[in-house]
Amino acid sequence: xxxxxxxxxxxxxxxxxxxxxxxxxxxxxxxxxxxxxxxxxxxxxxxxxxxxxxxxxxxxxxxxxxxxxxxxxxxxxxxxxxxxxxxxxxxxxxxxxxxxxxxxxxxxxxxxxxxxxxxxxxxxxxxxxxxxxxxxxxxxxxxxxxxxxxxxxxxxxxxxxxxxxxxxxxxxxxxxxxxxxxxxxxxxxxxxxxxxxxxxxxxxxxxxxxxxxxxxxxxxxxxxxxxxxxxxxxxxxxxxxxxxxxxxxxxxxxxxxxxxxxxxxxxxxxxxxxxxxxxxxxxxxxxxxxxxxxxxxxxxxxxxxxxxxxxxxxxxxxxxxxxxxxxxxxxxxxxxxxxxxxxxxxxxxxxxxxxxxxxxxxxxxxxxxxx
Amino acid sequence: xxxxxxxxxxxxxxxxxxxxxxxxxxxxxxxxxxxxxxxxxxxxxxxxxxxxxxxxxxxxxxxxxxxxxxxxxxxxxxxxxxxxxxxxxxxxxxxxxxxxxxxxxxxxxxxxxxxxxxxxxxxxxxxxxxxxxxxxxxxxxxxxxxxxxxxxxxxxxxxxxxxxxxxxxxxxxxxxxxxxxxxxxxxxxxxxxxxxxxxxxxxxxxxxxxxxxxxxxxxxxxxxxxxxxxxxxxxxxxxxxxxxxxxxxxxxxxxxxxxxxxxxxxxxxxxxxxxxxxxxxxxxxxxxxxxxxxxxxxxxxxxxxxxxxxxxxxxxxxxxxxxxxxxxxxxxxxxxxxxxxxxxxxxxxxxxxxxxxxxxxxxxxxxxxxxxxxxxxxxxxxxxxxxxxxxxxxxxxxxxxxxxxxxxxxxxxxxxxxxxxxxxxxxxxxxxxxxxxxxxxxxxxxxxxxxxxxxxxxxxxxxxxxxxxxxxxxxxxxxxxxxxxxxxxxxxxxxxxxxxxxxxxxxxxxxxxxxxx
Numbered sequence: 060x061x062x063x064x065x066x067x068x069x070x071x072x073x074x075x076x077x078x079x080x081x082x083x084x085x086x087x088x089x090x091x092x093x094x095x096x097x098x099x100x101x102x103x104x105x106x107x108x109x110x111x112x113x114x115x116x117x118x119x120x121x122x123x124x125x126x127x128x129x130x131x132x133x134x135x136x137x138x139x140x141x142x143x144x145x146x147x148x149x150x151x152x153x154x155x156x157x158x159x160x161x162x163x164x165x166x167x168x169x170x171x172x173x174x175x176x177x178x179x180x181x182x183x184x185x186x187x188x189x190x191x192x193x194x195x196x197x198x199x200x201x202x203x204x205x206x207x208x209x210x211x212x213x214x215x216x217x218x219x220x221x222x223x224x225x226x227x228x229x230x231x232x233x234x235x236x237x238x239x240x241x242x243x244x245x246x247x248x249x250x251x252x253x254x255x256x257x258x259x260x261x262x263x264x265x266x267x268x269x270x271x272x273x274x275x276x277x278x279x280x281x282x283x284x285x286x287x288x289x290x291x292x293x294x295x296x297x298x299x300x301x302x303x304x305x306x307x308x309x310x311x312x313x314x315x316x317x318x319x320x321x322x323x324x325x326x327x328x329x330x331x332x333x334x335x336x337x338x339x340x341x342x343x344x345x346x347x348x349x350x351x352x353x354x355x356x357x358x359x360x361x362x363x364x365x366x367x368x369x370x371x372x373x374x375x376x377x378x379x380x381x382x383x384x385x386x387x388x389x390x391x392x393x394x395x396x397x398x399x400x401x402x403x404x405x406x407x408x409x410x411x412x413x414x415x416x417x418x419x420x421x422x423x424x425x426x427x428x429x430x
Numbered sequence: 431x432x433x434x435x436x437x438x439x440x441x442x443x444x445x446x447x448x449x450x451x452x453x454x455x456x457x458x459x460x461x462x463x464x465x466x467x468x469x470x471x472x473x474x475x476x477x478x479x480x481x482x483x484x485x486x487x488x489x490x491x492x493x494x495x496x497x498x499x500x501x502x503x504x505x506x507x508x509x510x511x512x513x514x515x516x517x518x519x520x521x522x523x524x525x526x527x528x529x530x531x532x533x534x535x536x537x538x539x540x541x542x543x544x545x546x547x548x549x550x551x552x553x554x555x556x557x558x559x560x561x562x563x564x565x566x567x568x569x570x571x572x573x574x575x576x577x578x579x580x581x582x583x584x585x586x587x588x589x590x591x592x593x594x595x596x597x598x599x600x601x602x603x604x605x606x607x608x609x610x611x612x613x614x615x616x617x618x619x620x621x622x623x624x625x626x627x628x629x630x631x632x633x634x635x636x637x638x639x640x641x642x643x644x645x646x647x648x649x650x651x652x653x654x655x656x657x658x659x660x661x662x663x664x665x666x667x668x669x670x671x672x673x674x675x676x677x678x679x680x681x682x683x684x685x686x687x688x689x690x691x692x693x694x695x696x697x698x699x700x701x702x703x704x705x706x707x708x709x710x711x712x713x714x715x716x717x718x719x720x721x722x723x724x725x726x727x728x729x730x731x732x733x734x735x736x737x738x739x740x741x742x743x744x745x746x747x748x749x750x751x752x753x754x755x756x757x758x759x760x761x762x763x764x765x766x767x768x769x770x771x772x773x774x775x776x777x778x779x780x781x782x783x784x785x786x787x788x789x790x791x792x793x794x795x796x797x798x799x800x801x802x803x804x805x806x807x808x809x810x811x812x813x814x815x816x817x818x819x820x821x822x823x824x825x826x827x828x829x830x831x832x833x834x835x836x837x838x839x840x841x842x843x844x845x846x847x848x849x850x851x852x853x854x855x856x857x858x859x860x861x862x863x864x865x866x867x868x869x870x871x872x873x874x875x876x877x878x879x880x881x882x883x884x885x886x887x888x889x890x891x892x893x894x895x896x897x898x899x900x901x902x903x904x905x906x907x908x909x910x911x912x913x914x915x916x917x918x919x920x921x922x923x924x925x926x927x928x929x930x931x932x933x934x935x936x937x938x939x940x941x942x943x944x945x946x947x
Contacts, residue, residue, distance in 0.1 A: 065777050067432040068760030070518075072525035072595070132546050135498060138506065139539050146535065149513075149521070150528050157433055157517035164436045164514045168445075171507040178499045186491075226434075231780050234437040234798070236514075391758075395597050398529040402536075409536040413543060416566060419559050420547045 064224050066384045067154040073393035081147050088143035090370045094260060095140055099133035101261015102126050103203040105290055110196040118282050125268055127199060128185045134178055155381065159219035162229050164236025166212045177205035214250040215240040221380035248305035255298045262290035266355050273352060284355050288346040292339050313379050324375040327368040334365035431750045431762045433517040434778040435798050441810025442515040442803060449511045451727045453504035459624050460497035461575055462617030464568035466625060466648065467493065471561060481637045487552045489628045494549045498542060515803060518750035519741035526600060527581050534577040540570035575613060583609045586737045587667060592744055608663035615652045615659060616726065622648030623722045626715035639708035646700050653697040674736045678839035682735035685728045692724035739843040747843040749803045764846050772796055772847035784854050793858020796851055807862065817863035822884060828856035829885030836926050837889040879941020882934045903942050912939035
């Protein structure tokens with residue numbers, strides 16, 4: 060026992076919209092989630108690093124002070140934007156995700172506890188007026204570490220979900236949910252791939268703050284953009300090594316998907332490599348300029364495109380992993396057209412209201428002083 | 431069945447209860463509290479009360495820290511937790527209502543954004559824009575409940591959905607509107623309950639008195655209206671289901687009683703604060719908070735309890751087995767499992783057949799697969815303490831397993847499995863507690879009437895003075911009791927016919943009159 064492959068039956072209820080629509084929504088909302096998560100986690104990591112290893116000058120101190128108040132809202136956005144892809148992945152791949160979650164139930168449940176603790180930690184740091192106290196740095200470090208663990212548990216679950224052949228042995232060995240997926244060879248490179256990407260994209264938080272500050276205090280703004288740019292370049296360079304490690308750790312037939320086996324996968328990998336190189340090049344030249352704003356924006360734009368292709372590759376990889384056990388043609392589709400239209404209409408209205416809120420908040424001249 | 435069962439030693443049901451009840455107590459505050467913030471802000475402007483406004487700013491911070499952090503994460507937490515404990519039920523709710531969840535997500539996103547901007551906007555925005563954000567917050571938060579309420583109510587009263595599987599018929603089900611209004615009213619009450627917490631901490635006594643009076647205005651009317659909506663809600667639950675909370679199911683009845691006590695006390699103590707609003711101690715506000723928590727918790731417990739044995743009423747049992755057979759059910763219907771056996775049908779059974787060597791392991795596995803979504807051995811709804819108390823023999827346990835569905839207003843699903851599997855489960859359960867020595871040998875000649883009573887009657891009756899049905903048997907002799915047992919189903923609609931052998935009937939008939947001597 061424990062060597063067989065058990066795949067739960069597909070839910071008998073039909074899919075309430077075509078497969079492709081859920082797929083598009085899944086990948087799209089995942090991109091939004093991952094970018095904001097990178098800002099939150101990567102930004103937090105850079106803040107902690109600066110706190111402990113930065114110079115004792117004013118700018119480094121300010122950098123910490125400027126980043127930490129943004130983290131709680133970014134965490135709120137990460138969680139909120141994470142709900143949608145988690146919903147769509149359950150619709151399409153529930154039989155895989157529920158099973159892997161149950162096998163590692165306690166770590167998966169702990170995600171919630173860690174999130175609440177990290178969240179309150181971030182808020183305490185953010186509301187603390189005197190950010191110089193020693194305990195604030197440690198609290199920030201612990202909170203970021205909790206997020207690190209959350210990410211690690213996510214990597215465990217989403218690799219376990221893809222490998223049903225390892226389920227039975229793990230579950231029957233310990234049905235009480237104290238499992239992880241540590242025996243999976245792709246786990247560490249995959250997790251590092253996400254971690255390093257968080258630092259690279261988290262650096263954009265510094266750059267964006269710098270861009271907004273440019274008119275008011277150019278010197279400090281330039282410092283932020285240059286510092287962000289350096290974090291970005293070094294992280295992306297490391298990413299090339301980690302990415303190669305991740306790629307060669309994949310089972311051979313899956314790795315070959317990105318080397319001619321799958322056209323979209325191969326093109327995506329090529330674009331990502333070229334995009335990564337181009338963004339490093341643009342950034343490294345840009346931060347030497349007196350005004351590094353334009354090149355920094357370019358580098359961020361190129362990286363944005365790379366993220367989209369990375370998300371597509373992630374999906375191709377999952378499809379390849381699950382291909383022996385899952386065919387989208389097995390799903391019965393019965394579109395709930397009226398509710399779907401209602402969703403789309405409300406989605407558009409929701410975006411409009413959201414944009415209006417942001418606009419009114421950030422771009423209405425402050426009247427409180429005169430109030 | 432279809433999924434592995436997460437073995438939570440202290441009780442999977444308890445884990446869900448903890449996450450769910452703490453969440454609803456915060457999420458309802460998140461809704462009512464939204465309107466409270468806006469109306470209190472307007473009141474402060476109208477009365478030009480700077481100190482009230484100052485308190486409200488601090489209260490907003492408290493509100494955001496409670497709702498946006500704990501409320502949001504615990505909400506996702508319920509989803510995580512039910513996915514781990516009731517994966518098939520969760521999958522069904524996701525498939526039937528994915529667009530409902532997606533719509534709810536839009537409102538949730540607006541709600542969270544508006545809450546944060548409202549908090550940070552206190553010192554940045556003009557009054558009009560700030561209030562506008564407050565309104566957006568409240569409307570978005572309320573609409574998210576409008577959506578979730580449909581799916582929650584659906585689980586208890588799916589109505590016509592069972593025949594049509596139509597989204598709207600399931601969504602606007604029989605308890606939709608009463609449930610929505612009940613929750614709305616409670617949400618407003620909670621706005622006052624939470625405001626008392628921060629309000630009674632104020633040192634300025636004028637301000638404190640004002641906040642207390644204003645907060646209680648949110649609690650008192652709500653608690654006057656709640657019984658009306660509750661009555662409407664109950665009226666839309668099928669009578670047979672509601673009877674569980676009217677004495678037929680001990681736990682549900684207990685929750686129904688506790689909701690009356692908790693809500694009455696919340697109401698009374700809230701009234702009490704009006705005697706000397708300026709002098710209300712913080713401890714009293716905490717007491718009201720806990721009583722309101724008891725009220726909300728009892729309501730959620732009743733809803734969960736009377737829905738038993740189902741997770742989705744008349745569709746799927748709490749242990750993920752479908753009530754009826756239908757194409758695509760993966761063989762997970764009760765009929766199919768009773769015919770083919772639980773172990774061969776369940777995907778995550780390690781023992782596929784029962785042998786003399788693996789009997790205990792198979793019994794334990796049957797317990798895990800079939801019983802553990804609600805029960806444990808030693809934890810929540812633990813089975814060992816029942817067995818220790820009752821000292822049933824294997825035969826008695828086996829009998830009870832075969833008539834689970836008759837227990838306490840049909841609170842349990844029928845046993846799903848073959849006779850052999852039932853015996854295996856009974857054999858396993860026998861090892862958990864000592865068996866009464868006189869019950870070990872049960873033969874046709876020497877059957878214990880008590881054992882027969884325990885196996886056939888004790889689900890609903892007790893041989894005690896409190897059981898009027900049993901006491902009424904005192905006036906009959908052996909032959910009359912024996913005759914009555916043959917026609918139990920004609921005594922009342924709810925009595926099932928006696929299923930034991932003639933010898934067992936006679937043993938029971940001999941035993942009952944003896945109890946009155």
